Amino acid sequence: MRHVIALDVGGTGMKAALVAADGELLHRARRATGRDRGPDAVVESILGFAAELRAHGAEHFGAPAAAAGVAVPGIVDERRGVAAYAANLGWRDVPLRDLLAERLGGVPVALGHDVRTGGLAEGRLGAGRGADRFLFVPLGTGIAGAIGIDGRVEAGAHGFAGEIGHIVVRPGGTPCPCGQRGCLERFASAAAVSQAWAGACGDPDADAADCAKAVEAGDPRARAVWQDAVDALADGLVTALTLLDPRTLIIGGGLAGAGDTLFAPLREAVRRRVTFQKLPTIVPAALGDSAGCLGAALLARDLLDTSTTPPEVTT
Numbered sequence: 281m282r283h284v285i286a287l288d289v290g291g292t293g294m295k296a297a298l299v300a301a302d303g304e305l306l307h308r309a310r311r312a313t314g315r316d317r318g319p320d321a322v323v324e325s326i327l328g329f330a331a332e333l334r335a336h337g338a339e340h341f342g343a344p345a346a347a348a349g350v351a352v353p354g355i356v357d358e359r360r361g362v363a364a365y366a367a368n369l370g371w372r373d374v375p376l377r378d379l380l381a382e383r384l385g386g387v388p389v390a391l392g393h394d395v396r397t398g399g400l401a402e403g404r405l406g407a408g409r410g411a412d413r414f415l416f417v418p419l420g421t422g423i424a425g426a427i428g429i430d431g432r433v434e435a436g437a438h439g440f441a442g443e444i445g446h447i448v449v450r451p452g453g454t455p456c457p458c459g460q461r462g463c464l465e466r467f468a469s470a471a472a473v474s475q476a477w478a479g480a481c482g483d484p485d486a487d488a489a490d491c492a493k494a495v496e497a498g499d500p501r502a503r504a505v506w507q508d509a510v511d512a513l514a515d516g517l518v519t520a521l522t523l524l525d526p527r528t529l530i531i532g533g534g535l536a537g538a539g540d541t542l543f544a545p546l547r548e549a550v551r552r553r554v555t556f557q558k559l560p561t562i563v564p565a566a567l568g569d570s571a572g573c574l575g576a577a578l579l580a581r582d583l584l585d586t587s588t589t590p591p592e593v594t595t
Contacts, residue, residue: 281306281341284580285333285348285384287326288394288572289313291368294329295569298337298345299577307336319370326350326376327383334384348380349390349579351397351572358435361391390579396433396442397575398567399426402530403433405574406566411528415520417444418533418565419513423465427524445469449515467512470534476505492538507545509535514549521550522557532565539564 281300288295292315298307309332314325330348338344354366361377377391392400399408399416403426408414414428423445427434434441445465446458453462466472470488477491478484480501494502517529535542547562567574 282343282346283337283341284577284584285330285337285345286573286577286580287330287333287348287350288397288576289326289350289352289369290394290572291315291353294326295573296329296333297573297577298333298341299581300341306341307333309333309336313369315369319372319374322369322371323374323376323379327379330380331383344385345387345580347388347390347580347583348384349392349397349576349581349583350376350380351392351394351576351579352376353394355439356391356393357439358390358392359439361389363391364439388580388583390576390583392576392579393435393439394572395424396426396435397579398532398571399428399442399530399575400433400578401567401571401575402426402532402565403428404431404578406571407530407563408528411526413524413526414528414530415442415444415524415526415560416530416532416565417517417520419468419470419531419535420533421469421471423469423516423533425520428526444516444520447516447519449512449519464512464516468509468516468535473505473509473535476508477502480505488535489537492535492541495538495541506541510542510545510549514546514553517546517550518553518557521554521560525558526560529560529562530565531562532568532571536564 283298283300286297294311296309300306311329314321334344352363355364357364363374363376377389380389402408402416416426425442425444427442446463448462449464450462454466455461456463456466473488478486491502495506
């Protein structure tokens, strides 16, 4: 059975799948990245995992995979197939596409940025399905974005397109590791909300989910922390939609799990800020932590079918 390998590499773990030509998920698997053993061990873990998946496909489906797609964090040069930098994984300038192609017997391999790959899946299969222009913004430890245009995701001239987390929303504010001060992700990421709520409530172990629960319970301290984050997020999103004019704005990541506790005030905050801009539909992401793996499958399918619309992956 003709199929592809899909691999989503995270800071601590990897998710993978074998996906058939008609989009059926044939096999799922997970592995640790092994980052505690250093960057070379991480690369070897990825290559070894991919080889296991190839062997599983050959044994159970009559042939090895015809292509592979892999999504990785950090700075990714998708054109050259190089994982340029990832702080969490410790690597620099790893020619991961070529290494995987060699380990997988010469099949074509696509390398993608994790957020853009997740955005590709949300655009084709998830909350952005049917939208000609969308912006996908996951709110996790940091904040990134994926700019969707007619079924593809824009990487930019240098691979940095969509880095909405580093829009300055509070000039002169909290320093950011990127070198600027007042970046969006320092105020509206799940990590930022966790830090602010831990300080406000006096519990160093409190996190963003705890803050959301306290908001729902009517705690005024939590409401203040939450509203500060929502206002910062709305400021960043309005800057983005002014530049990009998306039809659909998809919010994912850990904070999106708060549901209407996030989306009701966020929609209102964005609505108050727009003037001439068209207000996009603001919706939660639909694919959860499967988005990266599903997007990697789409990248692989695109390598095999560049002349027609890529087949969809069944979720």
